[in-house]
Amino acid sequence: MERALAGRTLVLASASPRRHDLLGRTGLKFEVEPADADETMNLALGAAAIAEDLALRKARMVAGRRASEASASPAAALILGSDTVVVLGEDENPARRFLEKAAHAQEALEMLRALSGTRHRVITGVAAVRVDGDVSLEFADHETTWVTMRRLNDEELAAYVASGEWEGKAGAYGIQGSADRFVERLEGGGFDNVVGLPVERTLALLGRACAALP
Template sequence: MRLILASASPRRLELLARIGVIPDAVMPADIDETPARGELPPHYAARLAREKAEAVHGAYAGSIILAADTVVAAGRRILPKTEYEEEARRTLALLSGRRHRVHTAVTVIAADAKQRHRLSTTIVSFKRLSDRELDCYLASGEWRGKAGAYAIQGRAEALIRQISGSHSGVVGLPLFETRALLVAAGCTLG
């Protein structure tokens, strides 16, 4: 049975390899990722994961489709994937010294078209960032294209005081939930 990863994320490929899963194909979904008005962060993550899986399923009917989406949220506010340094500075200043949530939704569509969904929510606490720490992190460029302007698997890990939940979920794919969904869809895993 073929497994198709509906994601362009190299981190998701790396995480899948940790549990011995190598997709047969990688097909990023092309969907509109604009949040709906008033949409809450966990619902937004779940909707995008489902829509990504459904968008790819049409081209690979009879295969297992795996899709995910990660959303960093400060309260009800969905934080963007930062592209500009000033935007990253504002986002990290907002997260400095406080807790926020990272919601990663996973959708698997089985070969028989049955959909299964899981949501992993992790609470992440940043230390209070000094101006120097913020400047050094921004100079690294690691924030570019990252939701919440940081990568927990990189330099930012030293700035995080505590997490409660799934580390791999913050990286982009909660492995416990993903493995369970794949097994339920008929994948044979070791």
């Protein structure tokens, strides 16, 4: 992959320490430049398309920022954006609900109660914007993991919320922490997808972006 980058700078458009860690494990060298893109969901789209759209917004924002700051043509770069959504209900279900990052402990408790005893989707969208001078190309993909969570009792819910592990996580739980004991089964996508970055799919996307003709 380093050879495929062909001198381009790989930039991760995310402040998430979990994504930093997962991408770092690949051995790729990259810079980090968080994006503060608008994360308002277009609810007319399917959940997977929403995840891809949010990831693209982040990658586009960083690509645009770099272009505006460049004194000449922007340096060759590959900007990687990612976003994870937690969804209760199918896209066709009018009661479909997205569980975003909880703003406070009470909201986290309500989200966990909603997820308790359910089979729900965790979808991570990944997007790459390849910038070569004044030319940019966009690529996007996603991975879906079906998560079956066992029914949680009040003591478990209260203890998890008190731990603070829910902070900054879609759906108010992190499978890489103590919430792993809440999960009975993962289907479809992998563990890393639920954490926040489907590594194999991301590497495949970066490979496509590098190989594409301008």
